[in-house]
Amino acid sequence: MFSVTDDALHRLQVVFPEPLILAALDIIDRENVVKYETISGHVYYEVAGSTGTHTVNIGLNLGPVSSFCTCPAYIYAVLLSKSHLMCKHLLAVRLAERIHACVRRPIGQEELAVTLQHRYTNVF
Numbered sequence: 001m002f003s004v005t006d007d008a009l010h011r012l013q014v015v016f017p018e019p020l021i022l023a024a025l026d027i028i029d030r031e032n033v034v035k036y037e038t039i040s041g042h043v044y045y046e047v048a049g050s051t052g053t054h055t056v057n058i059g060l061n062l063g064p065v066s067s068f069c070t071c072p073a074y075i076y077a078v079l080l081s082k083s084h085l086m087c088k089h090l091l092a093v094r095l096a097e098r099i100h101a102c103v104r105r106p107i108g109q110e111e112l113a114v115t116l117q118h119r120y121t122n123v124f
């Protein structure tokens, strides 16, 4: 399984509310962070949480937006009201990457296009 040191947890708690951290750790614990990788190196994540499965992108080059999650919390609390730095899915992805707890799945270019199109057209 995974381990997060007390020190790392403490540093997280300075920045993020505890329920958000616990929710993210719970997602990782259930191995619900799936990392999809194409041969060309395109990477995205699918995170299954209590409200369904959401697609997460990190390391984007879209000006001020460097990451994105398709869940309503991200859109309303992070992008619109700016009351949160990130949602639990995004935090789960970042933590999972740090501690190498992602479930990795290769994906074909065509499959990727279909999946992303489906995800993003259902967001708004």
Ligand SMILES: [Zn+2]
Pocket: 054, 069, 070, 071, 073, 074, 087, 088, 089, 090
């Ligand atoms: Zn989210």
